Amino acid sequence: MTLFRSPRAVPYLLLTPALVVIAAVILVPLAVSLWSSFTAYNLTRPATLYSFVGLRNYARLLNNADFWWAFGRTLVFITVTLNLELVLGLGLALLVNQVTMGRKVLRTIMMFPMMFSPILVGFQFKYIFNDAVGLVNNALFDLGLITQPIPWLVDGTLAPLSIMAAEIWMSTSVFAILLLAGLLALPKEPIEAAKVDGCGPIQVFRHITLPFLMPFIFIAMTIRSLDVARAYDMVRIMTNGGPAGRTELLWTLMARVGYQNSQMGMANAMGYVSILTSILFTVYFYRKLVVARRYMGGVE
Amino acid sequence: MAEIKLTKVVKRYGALGVVHGIDLSIAHNEFVVLVGPSGCGKSTTLRMIAGLEDISDGEIRIGNRVVNGLPPRDRNVSMVFQNYALYPHMNVRENLGFGLGIAKVPAPEIERRVNQAAEILGLQPYMDRLPANLSGGQRQRVAMGRAIVRDPDVFLFDEPLSNLDAKLRGQMRVEIKKLHQRVKTTVVYVTHDQVEAMTLADRIVIMRDGHIEQVGTPAEVFERPVNVFVAGFIGSPPMNLIDAVVTTEGLRPAARLADGVVVPLPAGVSVSEGQRITLGLRPDDITPQGHGMPGTGETLRLEREVALAEPLGTETILFTRLGDKEIQAKMLNPRVVTPGETLPFVVDLARLHVFDAADGRSLKA
Known part of the structure; x- marks a missing residue:
């Protein structure tokens, strides 16, 4: 008992509840999932959790074309949506920044898409892109632009684009809000100095506004890259990975392998590959962020 | 160009x-x-x-x-x-x-x-x-x-x-x-x-x-x-501005201050009896006797009690009262002045500024 009464034990005693919670919620599941990725764990046969197979799951993954397609598709999905969201969000933020009256109202309205559950956004866009009763096809019909319905969610090329459209609709405002915050914090004087120094509006934007916004852009990129990398719900609702796996992303594939095929060991191996990829993205953007922030201390 | x-x-x-x-x-x-x-x-x-x-x-x-x-x-x-x-x-x-x-x-x-x-x-x-x-x-x-x-x-x-x-x-x-x-x-x-x-x-x-x-x-x-x-x-310390009323009882127009002091006005000032004016007097132009620039012309002597002295090294700023205002005077080649001491001050009358009290414009030609 004297061990617990020693003054040096006090900090550890006080930290124990927090450590226990962290262990129960994070460390144990992490350890179990990491362990299971080295086993032939199958949900239907619990005993397989102890059949250690070494790196077999990872070795199979390397040769699994479905996995690499999903992996590549996810990367493309992240790259395209993030960049489009950045461009659209930046444009939106610049426009709202020009507004002098009702900016707060606009800002609130801008956040509406973020307030919906992604599942509902998925259902909503599934309906909008429905080939028979969807809004898009009906509008195109009535305008006389098409005579045949376009199978938005069934066509192998259009389906990923439709999902991207939904994702961009939902999350462009994340960029817009963060970049608007950056624009509002932008000091006026360097911009005026640049104008006097001979810059036109586009040059002011390129040489002054954009460098100043870079930290905000990288923060938004970091947050959103993690968000998009785990895209699941919207895809599950809109196409469920179809047609013929053309919209299969990492997480839909993982859910299929883990829960439908019960190959939890394999699914966890996939999970670790995708988490490592996410970490790489985050580290990359975070490095950029630190570099971009370094000189902003000089703003006075 | x-x-x-x-x-x-x-x-x-x-x-x-x-x-x-x-x-x-x-x-x-x-x-x-x-x-x-x-x-x-x-x-x-x-x-x-x-x-x-x-x-x-x-x-x-x-x-x-x-x-x-x-x-x-x-x-x-x-x-x-x-x-x-x-x-x-x-x-x-x-x-x-x-x-x-x-x-x-x-x-x-x-x-x-x-x-x-x-x-x-x-x-x-x-x-x-x-x-x-x-x-x-x-x-x-x-x-x-x-x-x-x-x-x-x-x-x-x-x-x-x-x-x-x-x-x-x-x-x-x-x-x-x-x-x-x-x-x-x-x-x-x-x-x-x-x-x-x-x-x-x-x-x-x-x-x-x-x-x-x-x-x-x-x-x-x-x-x-x-x-x-x-x-x-313009000017530091700032010009003393003192309210006054014009009196023409003497040989030439003068300004009567709230404390009864009568200050003859410089030549070329256009004023009329009873006109309310503001006298402008730079601290440089009211100095203790022997501690100012040699006067250029007519002067006025006033005995004044010093309320406060601010030594600045080469000069000392003296605070005293004139009219209904606390004013600042400048003392060159200063000696130590104790508060409460009464000094003979010299006012350089040629350098007085005279302003209309109503619209503030200068009455000097």
């Missing part, structure tokens, strides 16, 4: 007028200082010249061009801002060369002009530093360097020294003056500090509430202020 001509220039924000139709001509290579209290419209006027504010009415010419509709980049002006306004993501060299790069000046020429400016301002050791790693004075120099490399027609300074500490401000003031002697250009300089105005200006423009009160050389505005406002604004 770049003279600047403002004709009936007006600035309004909605219904609120900030500058009310000012006229001003600035000669080529002249150093003009706009001075006045905060909110007098001096910075707004400067920003209209720079093109950072629209001109609501009237006309501004730089050289022979009307610049009303021109954006800042087409006016060939450069500006030094109060907060330096350096580009935080560029080092000193890039900050200096930025404007030239935008103007598509060839790289070797940029290099040459940046180095020249750096040499003039002593910036060579800091060329690769970011603004965040510079002191206030160094940032100020970079801001000035950025202005001079472009070799503009007009330099605009917007309270450039107000963020520096007192000692540095004095140094930079001298540097700006030297810079103007070296790089001859038209300069418009805005400040609220009348010492800066007096020391730097070829001509001072004193503004109040969007109007120009007086334009003149430092000596003119000091010696012959046109009204009470200018008189009180």
Whole structure:
């Protein structure tokens, strides 16, 4: 008992509840999932959790074309949506920044898409892109632009684009809000100095506004890259990975392998590959962020 | 050649007028200082010249061009801002060369002009530093360097020294003056500090509430202020302003103060019996006997009790009472004065200023 009464034990005693919670919620599941990725764990046969197979799951993954397609598709999905969201969000933020009256109202309205559950956004866009009763096809019909319905969610090329459209609709405002915050914090004087120094509006934007916004852009990129990398719900609702796996992303594939095929060991191996990829993205953007922030201390 | 001509220039924000139709001509290579209290419209006027504010009415010419509709980049002006306004993501060299790069000046020429400016301002050791790693004075120099490399027609300074500490401000003031002697250009300089105005200006423009009160050389505005406002604004310590009533009982008009003292008015002042006036008396012109400049003419002797003495080394400022006011007097070659001591003061009557109490304008011819 004297061990617990020693003054040096006090900090550890006080930290124990927090450590226990962290262990129960994070460390144990992490350890179990990491362990299971080295086993032939199958949900239907619990005993397989102890059949250690070494790196077999990872070795199979390397040769699994479905996995690499999903992996590549996810990367493309992240790259395209993030960049489009950045461009659209930046444009939106610049426009709202020009507004002098009702900016707060606009800002609130801008956040509406973020307030919906992604599942509902998925259902909503599934309906909008429905080939028979969807809004898009009906509008195109009535305008006389098409005579045949376009199978938005069934066509192998259009389906990923439709999902991207939904994702961009939902999350462009994340960029817009963060970049608007950056624009509002932008000091006026360097911009005026640049104008006097001979810059036109586009040059002011390129040489002054954009460098100043870079930290905000990288923060938004970091947050959103993690968000998009785990895209699941919207895809599950809109196409469920179809047609013929053309919209299969990492997480839909993982859910299929883990829960439908019960190959939890394999699914966890996939999970670790995708988490490592996410970490790489985050580290990359975070490095950029630190570099971009370094000189902003000089703003006075 | 770049003279600047403002004709009936007006600035309004909605219904609120900030500058009310000012006229001003600035000669080529002249150093003009706009001075006045905060909110007098001096910075707004400067920003209209720079093109950072629209001109609501009237006309501004730089050289022979009307610049009303021109954006800042087409006016060939450069500006030094109060907060330096350096580009935080560029080092000193890039900050200096930025404007030239935008103007598509060839790289070797940029290099040459940046180095020249750096040499003039002593910036060579800091060329690769970011603004965040510079002191206030160094940032100020970079801001000035950025202005001079472009070799503009007009330099605009917007309270450039107000963020520096007192000692540095004095140094930079001298540097700006030297810079103007070296790089001859038209300069418009805005400040609220009348010492800066007096020391730097070829001509001072004193503004109040969007109007120009007086334009003149430092000596003119000091010696012959046109009204009470200018008189009180220019000079440190400020001019003593004492209410009085004109009496013509004696041989010539005099001013009767609230405490009964009668002060003969200088010749050439047009007043009438009973007129309410404000007497202006600079601390330099009321001095203890034997501790002032030799008087130029007629004087008045007054015995006064000193309430407080502020020794400044070469002179001491004495606080005493005259009329219904506490006034300041200057003591040259000072000795120690204890509060409560009564001293014989000498007032230089020829240097008295007389203003109409109602509208404040000078009554001196």
